[in-house]
Amino acid sequence: MKQKVYLRGLFHRLRALIAVNCTIVFVTDGSIPAIKLSTYRRRLNSESEVTQDDRNLQNVTSLRRNMGSEFSCMIKKAKVLGLALGIPCFR
Numbered sequence: 001m002k003q004k005v006y007l008r009g010l011f012h013r014l015r016a017l018i019a020v021n022c023t024i025v026f027v028t029d030g031s032i033p034a035i036k037l038s039t040y041r042r043r044l045n046s047e048s049e050v051t052q053d054d055r056n057l058q059n060v061t062s063l064r065r066n067m068g069s070e071f072s073c074m075i076k077k078a079k080v081l082g083l084a085l086g087i088p089c090f091r
Contacts (some may be wrong), residue, residue, distance in 0.1 A: 010078055014085055026082045026089040028075055 017024055032040050079089050 004077065006074060007077060007081055011081060011085075014082070014087065018085070024082075024087045026079060026087055028079065028089065028091050 014024060082089055
């Protein structure tokens with residue numbers, strides 16, 4: 001089973017911040033801003049969409065994040081950890 005090193009690191013950082021009485025809040029993104037859209041699509045290996053959307057980038061305001069991506073799953077697990085530690089989470 002793959003270890004969740006990022007969660008372990010996050011846990012220890014949060015624990016240290018809580019120990020020194022810091023106020024912690026998680027804020028997660030909703031949509032991808034238009035300025036980051038071409039980079040996001042390039043990373044998804046959809047070059048044909050990038051060239052079409054780069055021409056019309058002014059007309060595109062945002063794109064919903066791929067909720068099934070590995071990064072989105074990492075964010076969900078981090079939110080669960082934060083909530084378990086009593087850290088509020090906003091979207």
